[in-house]
Amino acid sequence: MIALDLDNTLLNSEKKISETNTKALKQLHKQGKAIVLCTGRPINAIWDWLTQLGLMDENDYSVNFNGSLVIHNVDKKPLMSDGMKRDHFAYLHEFCAAHQYPLDILDFNGVYPINDLPLSGYEKRLGGNMHFLHIPFAKMPDASYSKAVICTDPGVLDQIVANMPEQLTKEFHIVRSQPMILEFLKPGIDKGSALDVLLKHFGWTRDNLMTFGDAQNDLEMLASAGVGVAMANGTAEAKRTANRETDLDNNHDGVADFLTSYFVKEE
Template sequence: MIKMIALDLDNTLLNSQRHISEANTRILKKLHKQGKEIVLCTGRPINAIWAWLSQLGLMNENDYSVNFNGSLVIHNVDKQPLMADGMQKGHFASLHEFCAAHDYPLDILDFSGVYPINDLPLSGYEKRLGGNMHFLHIPFSKLPDVDYSKAVICTAPRVLDQIVQNLPEKLKHDFHIVRSQPMILEFLKPGVDKGSALDVLLKRFGWTRDNLMTFGDAQNDLEMLASAKVGVAMANGTPAAKQTANAVTEVDNDHDGVAQFLQTYFADENV
């Protein structure tokens, strides 16, 4: 029996205008009211998704989110972490050297804010991520000694294509690297992903992967698509997402693909 529904945001639950449609909102709120746990799984921090959590009514005692692509599982109502799996500043030294050598931008995130590294070219990540976040432009040498969730290279898709093709083996060893969007490449702690974070949350409820349904579209969703009893790729998803999932929506994120799939799957539950 499906008890938890976990959803990626960009190009999955969100449409091209970065809105959750009325149809998606209505069915998710109804399923939540019926006792399903609805979990947003994103590369963003919780402050950047607060409006969407509020829109869906995910502010009850048992409501959690997966943030930073799996580095953090957080209790929505009080923003207290259930799990935080971060890295230290030194972990990013080789990545900073790589970016400096090729004039690539770099943003490094802790668990509450973003540090655009200003001894490198300006990144487009701040504009992409939007408001409700603290950004501190700082040189790499001045980064504070705190736990960090991930790093991001945000640049033009054609430049990112070249970066992916030429990543040093050391970086591939030191990080779990995922391309979450055409213009965003993310560097996570090895072993950290949305699927592993959902395992933590399932354990919290005493459930297993047989109780999990997931929706995603991109490389950073593959682990959670593979781990679920019902892993659903979007019609607009990448070939890898569709190959990994065991179901695909009939329509894309701009035509309520999530809502249509849920309506059909839970038809016997009067959704």
């Protein structure tokens, strides 16, 4: 199983999967490797990339919302979903209101930008194929939610991380997925735990797993894989956690370069 983060890993700076990366992954998929995209986005927001890579066979799955959902690509049926109720976010909302931070809360279909707080940059950054419903926190429906996001200036996020209230660290698994995005997940939920569910489904172990990532939200899957590969452009923390590193960055087909070298040597 080859599991890949998207932003700054498989995607280049233009948010595209290059032809070189596409060709390498399609070839490995054809040879029987399971190719799994692991992302903070819902499946509708990655549909074009799944189609581009041809990941529409009966045994093709994706990890969404940074591990809250494992989904069957073809029919979009969940293999696993693990969310939180609205009340779980009450103190986080109070914290954001007190400091005038933006907040977006995601269920398993779309995004709720909380409009009794300052406007977030999340919708502008992610955009296409995602449903956004601007709503006050008090009027959010009684549903199951995958995560919350504070999307704002990196300097502001630095301050939030440095002064994070202890209550929030107890209530959430908090990860910095991008310089401008701080995510609040259910404790115990991450990409690594989601991949464990998928490995068990196939009757495989972590020794059968290769992962690619670049950032804090990839650490668990980098640490748990038999072959955990940090991108050349990845954070120092990602590189310390992984046991391998690409020679090239995400803008120069680092994934394809590593895969070609690894499997040629393996053969």
